[in-house]
Amino acid sequence: MTTAPIEDVAVNLGARSYTVRVGRGLIARAGAEIAPLLRRPRVAVVTEETVAACQLDRLRAGLSAYGITCEVLILPAGEGTKSWPYLQQTVEWLLEQKVERGDIVIALGGGVIGDLVGFAAAVLRRGVRFVQIPTSLLAQVDSSVGGKTGINSPRGKNLIGAFHQPSLVLADIDALDSLPGRDFLAGYGEVVKYGLLGDAGFFDWLDTNAPAMAAGDKVLRQQAVRHAVRMKADIVERDETEQGDRALLNLGHTFGHALEAATGFSDRLLHGEGVAIGCLLAFDLSARLGLCSQEAPERVAEHLARMGMKRRLSDIPGDLPGRDALIALMGQDKKVQDGTMRFILARGIGESFVTADVPKAALEALLDEALSL
Numbered sequence: 001m002t003t004a005p006i007e008d009v010a011v012n013l014g015a016r017s018y019t020v021r022v023g024r025g026l027i028a029r030a031g032a033e034i035a036p037l038l039r040r041p042r043v044a045v046v047t048e049e050t051v052a053a054c055q056l057d058r059l060r061a062g063l064s065a066y067g068i069t070c071e072v073l074i075l076p077a078g079e080g081t082k083s084w085p086y087l088q089q090t091v092e093w094l095l096e097q098k099v100e101r102g103d104i105v106i107a108l109g110g111g112v113i114g115d116l117v118g119f120a121a122a123v124l125r126r127g128v129r130f131v132q133i134p135t136s137l138l139a140q141v142d143s144s145v146g147g148k149t150g151i152n153s154p155r156g157k158n159l160i161g162a163f164h165q166p167s168l169v170l171a172d173i174d175a176l177d178s179l180p181g182r183d184f185l186a187g188y189g190e191v192v193k194y195g196l197l198g199d200a201g202f203f204d205w206l207d208t209n210a211p212a213m214a215a216g217d218k219v220l221r222q223q224a225v226r227h228a229v230r231m232k233a234d235i236v237e238r239d240e241t242e243q244g245d246r247a248l249l250n251l252g253h254t255f256g257h258a259l260e261a262a263t264g265f266s267d268r269l270l271h272g273e274g275v276a277i278g279c280l281l282a283f284d285l286s287a288r289l290g291l292c293s294q295e296a297p298e299r300v301a302e303h304l305a306r307m308g309m310k311r312r313l314s315d316i317p318g319d320l321p322g323r324d325a326l327i328a329l330m331g332q333d334k335k336v337q338d339g340t341m342r343f344i345l346a347r348g349i350g351e352s353f354v355t356a357d358v359p360k361a362a363l364e365a366l367l368d369e370a371l372s373l
Helices: 030-037 049-064 084-096 111-126 137-143 173-178 181-198 200-215 218-238 245-250 253-262 271-288 295-306 323-330 360-372
Strands: 007-011 018-023 042-048 069-075 104-109 129-134 148-153 156-163 168-172 343-348 351-355
Touching: 007 218, 018 218, 030 049, 030 104, 030 129, 030 168, 042 049, 042 084, 042 111, 049 069, 049 104, 049 173, 069 084, 084 111, 084 148, 104 111, 111 129, 111 137, 111 148, 111 156, 129 137, 137 181, 137 218, 137 271, 156 253, 168 173, 173 218, 181 200, 181 218, 181 245, 181 271, 181 295, 181 343, 181 351, 200 218, 200 295, 218 245, 245 343, 245 351, 253 271, 253 323, 253 343, 271 295, 271 343, 271 360, 323 360
Parallel strands: 018 168, 042 069, 042 104, 104 129, 129 168
Antiparallel strands: 007 018, 148 156, 343 351
């Protein structure tokens, strides 16, 4: 199989600029990548149990090859780790390791670890540097890039956090080999989102190549990750703190986050699965409002079906709350302004926009139908 060279995507944010490196073997060469950032040859690594079993020895060896020592905190896997108790544990552990402002904290893991560790780095000593080493597809294309960090509240997803940009992101395509199929497809929910929100050509490319990506083609995986990261970087550069365009990256998330809260942030529904279902709901709502043709949501549904992904509320195991309870959960979304929900809707594939102009009756009818299918 052909190996693509490592590719760099610059995130240009003035003094907070950094590079996202995308390619194979980056964890094994982490010492070479991180050494130029260090003031002293030591780092603190925070990871979780599942990732540690697959990747930690490789990271240790890569750091050791450049004389870098590391202390490691291994947390439990799962969305429940993105919470106050584990934030406190992480911050106190970093203080115990005498991590200074000039040191580097490494987040080795998926979106949960990246968000948690990034937030811990943001609040520790009012801000220490950190490096993202995302090991899931979802984290590589989305959560590791852009500086959003945080934890969940029982009231909603990501409601507690800070913007804190990493100093470097190492997206190792080889790390995706260890992902279970369900986790890869959940991450793919964030990949296809980029085509749906702003690049119809990318969606067409995915429609052709995504099955081979899921089957393990690393060249295609790298192409998809690099393209998604470039799209996100472009948006973040225009709107770092989500005052405008960056909200487009939340296509599918208003619905998805409510569904995650409704399922208790459990493995009943992974984040990327909620995003995929939410994207289809957003397109269904757009068609219902006459903003796009009915062909658009049909094409989205067909694509998700071909990929073997969750796309309906009935695909979520267990009971869900009723329509009004789901709408109440949606009302906790971070995009709410002046008490009014904002939605990312679409005029077609690749043409999304932000609006608060959604009649409550249309939203209720959409959810009534979705809950009945």
